[in-house]
Amino acid sequence: MWLAASAHAEYTVTVDPESRLPPRFELELPAHHGNVVETRAAQFGLSSQVKAPRCGSQQLVLAEPGRWTIPAACRRVEWEVDFAAPPVDAAAQRSVAFARWWLITDQTALLRIAGDGAASTLTIKTPGQPDRVRYVPSSDDAPEFYALGGVQETTRTVCGVRVRYAADDLARVTQRGLIDAHAEALAVLHRLFPSSATGPFADELGVVFVGNATQGNGAGGARSLLVDYALGTSSDTPDTFEQDVFFRAILAHEQFHQLAALHHSDGGSTWFGEGLAHYYGLKTMQRSHVRADDKAKIWKLFVDPQRPVTAGLVELMRRYAGGDQSVYPLFYQQGATFFAELDRALQEVSGGKKSLDDFVPRLRSNPDGTLPNDLLVALRAVGGKRIDELVSRYVGH
Structure with a gap:
């Protein structure tokens, strides 16, 4: 499904792997636009990699890191990217240059009109090849990654x-x-x-x-x-x-x-989103056709009902929101263990008729990490008092 033509800004990137020249980016501006372009790097705790943005021959003025002012009459902004060198660390989400191709992360490499959060498209132009069109997410969506060139x-x-x-x-x-x-x-x-x-x-x-x-x-x-x-x-x-x-x-x-x-289901809070994704990562791994003892070794690194619980996940969220990064690994360990035990309770109490899978589309927490009452009611209808026991042990209030 394609984005309908509109007055929103649209992107073009020109790449030529044979010339080894770096990609050249362009942003076509609508007739009426704001006076600032920016990356969304800071939104993800990253630094902008945009280099030498300009409107025609006029260099844009840097207002602050990752933000530049643009003339009202400007209709096209062009720029390059200050690529990092390999190796790649996916967690760092940097744009990286390889020998004949480039990894682009939209957060660090694409300029946006400040205040225009709409999704858009990126047209990729390569000599001798048909144009390709890719999705550029809205400013409140997840990031996007592109592999360009050879x-x-x-x-x-x-x-x-x-x-x-x-x-x-x-x-x-x-x-x-x-x-x-x-x-x-x-x-x-x-x-x-x-x-x-x-x-x-x-x-x-x-x-x-x-x-x-x-x-x-x-x-x-x-x-x-x-x-x-x-x-x-x-x-x-x-x-x-x-x-x-x-x-x-x-x-x-x-x-x-x-x-x-x-499917517009972000989990509601960091512990919930990461814990749920990690549990389903492990559960999916368990279904794969690899040796059972190898899978069990990885599973036990994270899911361990015997591991002591010193603080509930809601309390850990408070600490994390207050700047305590040391609790973050517990969102994976304690969070995955909670969901594993929750899944087991639902299956055992229902005699195998229900599991956590049946609740996935509606699974989310409140922003503070507590569980919504309607979700608790639905879970109790299947898992009974074991739901409250698990919430009390792992989540807290």
Whole structure:
């Protein structure tokens, strides 16, 4: 589904991998626009990578980091990007230059008209190739990731979604089974959301794989995923294999985030969104066709009902909101354990007729991390008093 033509700003990027010249970005402005353009890097705790923005031959004036003033008569802004060098850390979400291709993150590389939060499109122009059009998310949507230039690509259709896979080493990623792992995760998680998503490009997904010397990581976007996989000496060494088992959980975690955002279900609070995504990452990993003992090892790193609980997740959210970053890993561990125990209670009390899967589209917390009363009522109708016991132990008030 395409965005309808409108008075909103639209983007073009020109890339020529043969020339090795960096991509050139353009933003077509509507007739009436504000006087400031900005990136949304600060919104994600990042720094802008926009370089030398200009209107024609006139350089834009830097108002503050990541924000520039534009003349009222300006109709097109052009700029380049100050790319970082490899390796990629998906968590850092930086735009990175490789030998013949470029990884673009919209937060650091795309200018927006301040105050115009609408979604838009990015037209990719490459000499000798048809133009390609990609989604640019609205300012309150998840980020977006693009692989431009001579990147290796392949395409699959999974559950009606056209998935574009791009990789720094497509043969290696394919041989390691990472594309199959993602397709399997998408198929499993897609069933949790009963209605088809609507909106521009809702039936398209881009997945970018980039190797990293350390443990893999990931980031979920509006219509894309960025994942860095752990490099090893070969695909069958024990260390690399174990990392790939964990990587399946990471892939599914980020894919859950992307599907939830597509269905306008952000979780409501940080602990809830991350804990739920991580549980479904682990649950999806458990369903994969890899050795049971390898899956169990990864599962137990996060889900452990015997682990002492020193503070409820609501209290941990208060500390996190107050600047205590040390509690963040507990959103994954304690959060995933809560959802695992909740899922088990629903299945056991219902005799296998119900599970957490049945509640996924409506699962969310209040912004302060507490659980809405209507959700608690629905869960109690299946799980009885065990729901309150679990909420008291893991979530608190």
